[in-house]
Amino acid sequence: MSELQNILNHAEHRCRVHGSRLTEKRKKVLSGLLQSDRALSAYELVDYCNENYDENFAAMSVYRILEFLEQEQLVHKLKLSNRFVACVHIACEHPHQIPQFVVCTDCRKVKEFSISRSTMNSIKRQVEESSFHLVSEQIEFNCLCDSCAV
Amino acid sequence: MSELQNILNHAEHRCRVHGSRLTEKRKKVLSGLLQSDRALSAYELVDYCNENYDENFAAMSVYRILEFLEQEQLVHKLKLSNRFVACVHIACEHPHQIPQFVVCTDCRKVKEFSISRSTMNSIKRQVEESSFHLVSEQIEFNCLCDSCAV
DNA sequence: AAATGTTATGTTACACAATATCATATTGTC
DNA sequence: GACAATATGATATTGTGTAACATAACATTT
Structure with missing residues (x-):
């Protein structure tokens, strides 16, 4: 099982425990973030989804999905x-900490740290x-x- | 001399030293910020200026003016x-520090501290x-x- | 299975934030 | 006054985010 699949499974399980659902669309948005080491804007995610999946993602939907993923602490x-950005602790067992970030203002690479x-x-x-x-x-x-x- | 006047004089002097000019419009935008204890958006400043001065301030101008004031470190x-927000150190003599801020997410009050x-x-x-x-x-x-x- | 309530998504319109571009005015210097 | 540099005006456009209402999918009860 790929690492991505593994994380998605954890995410799905976490949602089920909370009584919420990780729908296909939500899964796709989350995948987009998981596969990027940079932080993405909502509109970048719209583009990403529309390019990679044969479905239509409206900006409004992506905003709602991101809000949901944030509530579930799958995304910050x-x-x-x-x-x-996707949370780095989705597949971890230990309790979630308050995230702090270093962000490269040039290439937008992001690292979650404490x-x-x-x-x-x-x-x-x-x-x-x-x-x-x-x-x-x-x-x-x-x-x-x-x-x-450099 | 009012405290506001005093600060504006310092600001004007600082600009002159840098070879730049604190024009009337720039002065008015800065005054708006100096008289507010809260952080203001560009468009709030547009409204403020248009209400308090018998002149027309376009959003575009205010953005340019803010950019200028930021360069001169009169505004953060x-x-x-x-x-x-207006810098709290305009009338101070000591060299300017890198600003850190506490911002009330409720009433938007701001305090510059270190x-x-x-x-x-x-x-x-x-x-x-x-x-x-x-x-x-x-x-x-x-x-x-x-x-x-509370 | 039908009815109902709940959650998720679609659709459109709009508000606000910020910048691009080109024109005009003002100021300082020679 | 002529010129260059700076400041402002005016208009258009792009980007970001939310409001509001409609429809679709799912879950639960009967």
Whole structure:
């Protein structure tokens, strides 16, 4: 079984457990993201689906599907660039963490990673000192990847 | 002299030093931001200017003006929300730092602050460990302000 | 199987964000 | 004043995202 198939199976199982359905269209959108190492915009996914499958994907549908996949934590939305990436932990068993991302502003390559708990706590403390309260620990860093940095 | 006037004078002086000009329109857009404690979108600024000044501000112009003000570091663009805020350091003498922001996702209030050097270094190190290189230290945190947190 | 409620998708229209392009006006320098 | 450089006007176009309503697919009960 291919790695992609394996991940899709995990995803499907997770949805079933939650009482939701990973339909064919949703599966195809998710596949598109899984096969890309870069973050894709909704409209890029529309194009991807229309090119690779003999079906019509309306932009509206893709937006809805992405919203669904996000709720199921199968996909994350990068808020700095309004693009989407598949979660790297779909086939893992361990509980899901709050995602942090490094994003190459040049080639758009994305890596999901985690800032250490202690650094995160320092950040949190300094934010609180400004009389604000952190709502989400998702942080996105504008970076260059190794290849683009040369 | 009003505090606003004082800041505008500093801004004008800074432009002159850079060989650029803080025109009347630019001054008005900047004033709009200086008088708001919330981040404003380009189109909100268009409305603000058209309501408060007896002149016509086209969206196109406001975008160009914002771009200019950003270059002069008089204004920062919040990339998470595509909104703009006046820099808090216009009238300061000390060299300008890379801005970090806490943004209330509810009322859009914004505060410019600075993460400590040591925390920033930790972040930087952890990013490098993922084979990426930080391009910008500007970070925006999704927060709730004290008033909205209740 | 028929009826019903729920979820998923189709379709169209629209609002908002941002940029491209070319024309015109204003300013600074010689 | 003539010229170059900069700033603004005006219009069109592209991209992103959502609202609203219609239809289709599925699940459950009877």
